[in-house]
Amino acid sequence: MNIEEQSVVEVELDSLNSAGSPRLSGESPEHVHVLAAAQSPLPPIVVHRATMKVIDGFHRVKAARLRGAETIEARFFDGDEAEAFVLAVRLNVRHGLPLALADRKRAAERIIASHPQWSDRRVATVTGVSPGTVGDIRKRTVPGRTPESRRVGQDGRVRPLDGSAGRMLAGELLAANPGLSLRQVARAAGISPETARDVRNRLHNGDDLVPRQCRRKTPAVLVAAREDFTEELLARRPELVAQGPSQRSGRSRTDIAPDRAMLVKRLKADPALRFTETGRNLLRLLALHTLRKEEWDAIINNVPPHCTDIVADLARQFADLWSEFAVRIKDDVAQIG
Structure with a gap:
């Protein structure tokens, strides 16, 4: 909703509710007097229609009272109170008397509580603090909370907080059906086509599907995120997982059964094995037996x-x-x- 597109109306000053300002120390008296002394009309304020709380324009309201006015021009906002606070912060960060750093940090804390699904970067854009600061605030204010597997970015798109789950799911899809396009895999697993390409290359080379620098979560969290992706995949693309591997690829069951290398690669994508020492030992042992028949024949003959x-x-x-x-x-x- 673009508040600038809303029509301007006259509202009575006595009908306004001034509670809920994002400024911890209240309004600046000096700024109020500067506005009151100016000869130009005051720009329209923004008001939450449901509660009549002032979203943007606290200084202008006080300046209007000093001028002896009984009404002020305003635009109405029709969202809920949490959305109204976000708008108040966004508007007060961008124009007028800027919010102090303490005000912006407190606003970030409140928005994290009301919009936990928002990414750190999205909260940072609204509040005018760095994404790293938002991340520190999130850790401090919700220390015992289970992290969300996905967050909503600035563009409104839902992305995984840790791409490991999406990579693992993409690996399963590609192993079961190599004929899938990268775009299909990316859409089903919630990753980018370029990430899907990297997963395909790693699967082909027998490498770990998740690069070491991307492993930020504990195995338990990765498994939970992977389950979330699988549930979403079932809902959106049941044909990719409801059919057996032989149906998806068009190969017979007898052709697939000896494909030990493919099965071991799928096991390598399981965090319960990759992230434990005994699991990695098992994977190494299994990998020794993934040679093709002609390779075994060559060893036997030599x-x-x-x-x-x-x-x-x-x-x-x-x-x-x-x-x-x-x-x-x-x-x-x-x-x-």
Whole structure:
């Protein structure tokens, strides 16, 4: 809503409510006297229609009273009180007597409370403080609060607070259906097409889907954010996840079953494995067995004859260890269930 487009009307000064100013120390008497002494008409004030609270123009109201006026020109705002406060801060930061730094920080604290989904940069734009200061205020005022997985930016678009969840979901989609376009993956996972491209390249190279410098959240938070994205994906694009991998890619089940490399890559995208030492050890062990058939054949054909007995015996021992491993993890899951 552009307040400048609203029509100007005359309102009685006695009908106005002056409570709720974003200025902690109140209005400046010097500024009021300067406005009162000026010969030019006072610019229209902004008033919250539902409560008649002055949103912008506290000094002008007092100056009008000093002039002996009974009415003042005003434009009405029809949003709720939280929106009215945001508008009051935005207008008082941009023109007139600027808000003091303490006023702007207090305003940021109040807007964080009323609009927790807003990004630090969006709050900073309204209040005239830096995004870093807004972030510090958020940490101080809501220390025990579970962080939101997404926030609304200045342009009104919803973005993930941590892109890790979107990257992991994109990795799952690409692994299950390599034929998806980057734009489809980006839209479904809530990331940019360029990020989707990076995920595809990392998946192809067997690298971690989330760059080390982007890992800012604990595994628990990443899992929660990933679940949020998956729920949204189910609602928006059920055809991408409701079908099985063989249906999505057009390949038969027998073609997909031996694709161990793809399965290991999907496991690499799971934070429960990547962010623990035992999980990383397991991923390294599994990665050793993702060689293609022709690569295994090449190894077998090049085992020196004098080593075949030892290698074969070790292979059987390792196979027994993996078999025991498979049985034990199944039993542990059954006991937990």
